[in-house]
Amino acid sequence: ETGVTQTPRHLVMGMTNKKSLKCEQHLGHNAMYWYKQSAKKPLELMFVYSLEERVENNSVPSRFSPECPNSSHLFLHLHTLQPEDSALYLCASSQGYREISNYGYTFGSGTRLTVV
């Protein structure tokens, strides 16, 4: 596989559930990102990891917990979410930390999350 792969593609969870989103990149990139896209809103940066170290947490509630066990994998652990957390969650990667260079970030297809 190439590029950035996210699983699952769709997830429905109750407010008391615990679930995890997975992201895997096969590009040899050193930085990985979690974005949230709500309907008709801009993409919001949630977390940034560089060389497996969390370097940014943009005021994200603690019910979202990221994990980066190695430079190829990124997880977003979810617990006690609210209905307003329903959104498309996108993972992205780049060669270096915030390295846009000529091609921006490489995005995965996203996980469509619905909280009921």
Add this chain to the structure above:
Amino acid sequence: DQQVKQNSPSLSVQEGRISILNCDYTNSMFDYFLWYKKYPAEGPTFLISISSIKDKNEDGRFTVFLNKSAKHLSLHIVPSQPGDSAVYFCAASEDNDMRFGAGTRLTVKP
């Protein structure tokens, strides 16, 4: 605060005609601008970019124009094709801190 705005949520164009997607920004310190295209059930993919030191960048059917004095960015697609139907996101970066617009849905009708 929304520093990058795409004021048209949707645009419909006839095949073969020109599509013009617009983007406005408020931060004069943005130094790099990008356009991404997103098909349903797929992630955004990079389309074209432009540095703030230029006012035009062309890649095949796609041209991006930058008007720094007006803080305005536009993407021209000519000729438009049905396969161009997608959501287009504008993004702007200051020191590699990238901000996105909310997107414009382009529909190209055969």
